[in-house]
Amino acid sequence: MYRLIADGEIYDASLRGRMKKSSVGRVLVGDRVMVMFHDGAAATIEEIQPRSSVLRRRQPGKTRGVREVAANIDQVMVVGAAADPEWNQQLINRFIVVAEASDIPVTVVLNKVDLHADPDKLVDVFRKVGYAVLLTSVENRIGIDELKESLVGKVSLISGPTGVGKSSLLNAIQPGLKLRTAPVSERSRMGKHTTVAAEMHVLAGGGFVVDTPGLRDIGVWGVEREGVVRAFPEVARASVGCRFDNCRHMEEPDCAVVMACENGEIDDERLQSYRTLLGEAEAASRHW
Numbered sequence: 184m185y186r187l188i189a190d191g192e193i194y195d196a197s198l199r200g201r202m203k204k205s206s207v208g209r210v211l212v213g214d215r216v217m218v219m220f221h222d223g224a225a226a227t228i229e230e231i232q233p234r235s236s237v238l239r240r241r242q243p244g245k246t247r248g249v250r251e252v253a254a255n256i257d258q259v260m261v262v263g264a265a266a267d268p269e270w271n272q273q274l275i276n277r278f279i280v281v282a283e284a285s286d287i288p289v290t291v292v293l294n295k296v297d298l299h300a301d302p303d304k305l306v307d308v309f310r311k312v313g314y315a316v317l318l319t320s321v322e323n324r325i326g327i328d329e330l331k332e333s334l335v336g337k338v339s340l341i342s343g344p345t346g347v348g349k350s351s352l353l354n355a356i357q358p359g360l361k362l363r364t365a366p367v368s369e370r371s372r373m374g375k376h377t378t379v380a381a382e383m384h385v386l387a388g389g390g391f392v393v394d395t396p397g398l399r400d401i402g403v404w405g406v407e408r409e410g411v412v413r414a415f416p417e418v419a420r421a422s423v424g425c426r427f428d429n430c431r432h433m434e435e436p437d438c439a440v441v442m443a444c445e446n447g448e449i450d451d452e453r454l455q456s457y458r459t460l461l462g463e464a465e466a467a468s469r470h471w
């Protein structure tokens with residue numbers, strides 16, 4: 184069963200029989216479809232329209248393969264928390280790589296700024312390299328109007344670790360959504376996977392938003408090398424000065440990226456992330 188939005192109304196729809204074995208694969212959240220409304224019965228999906236984008240990520244667990252998450256997404260809001268769960272730059276970089284690998288623009292959202300004395304310090308590096316950054320607090324109602332504004336008229340997807348407040352942010356923007364939220368675990372301060380499926384919602388101010396289940400970790404296997412490079416524009420910019428065209432900025436001589444890091448132009452943690460994520464992406468393509 185699918186939920187279908189047409190002119191702001193929600194309908195149940197099922198797949199037309201012949202579509203079940205069609206080559207397009209499954210219908211994704213965000214797909215635009217042709218439907219047939221039948222007398223008294225639910226609608227059937229007859230055809231999927233061409234997609235402007237497909238957000239893909241690696242199959243969770245040990246399985247190989249790529250999972251298609253959503254279609255026609257204009258922007259991904261990667262949400263992290265300043266605390267509870269603890270801020271983890273590398274994890275945020277992973278979510279950014281997944282969006283960039285699908286060629287979808289990213290905004291970084293730092294939520295729960297009420298729980299941190301100097302939240303800017305956590306995300307300044309993302310601003311510096313060129314990402315749009317929003318600081319928010321559902322608790323103190325900070326940045327909620329800015330977030331709302333940035334979703335108007337677009338199809339946005341909210342991603343990020345579990346428990347960072349993705350669903351809470353959407354409820355703050357539009358209380359009528361009444362999305363389920365839950366406190367982080369007392370013991371681990373981690374989220375509890377409260378949202379269980381990606382679901383699209385209509386925004387009252389125009390536009391659509393997809394809330395997704397948070398992950399505790401996300402692999403970048405199955406991501407092309409270019410996806411990683413795109414998520415680290417500062418590394419890409421500096422790399423034009425490297426001695427070797429194919430420099431991986433690991434241990435090569437005369438590496439301009441390492442030099443930029445040594446004199447503080449490139450953030451240490453970002454470079455470490457870059458190396459880890461590039462290694463992961465490359466290892467995967469060898470294994471596949």
Ligand SMILES: Nc1nc2c(ncn2[C@@H]2O[C@H](COP(=O)(O)OP(=O)(O)OP(=O)(O)O)[C@@H](O)[C@H]2O)c(=O)[nH]1
Pocket residue numbers: 294295296297298319320321322323344345346347348349350351352363364365366367374375376377378379395396397398
């Ligand atoms: N202090 C504080 N707590 C917040 C804030 N935003 C959300 N929370 C709390 O964080 C907890 C987790 O929020 P959720 O909205 O369920 O998190 P989520 O990212 O949707 O989690 P998943 O659905 O598991 O991915 C809830 O107890 C919220 O009340 C905030 O800005 N400040």
Ligand SMILES: [Mg+2]
Pocket residue numbers: 349350351363364377378394395396397
């Ligand atoms: Mg949620």
Ligand SMILES: [Zn+2]
Pocket residue numbers: 422425426430431432433435437438439440441
């Ligand atoms: Zn280099």
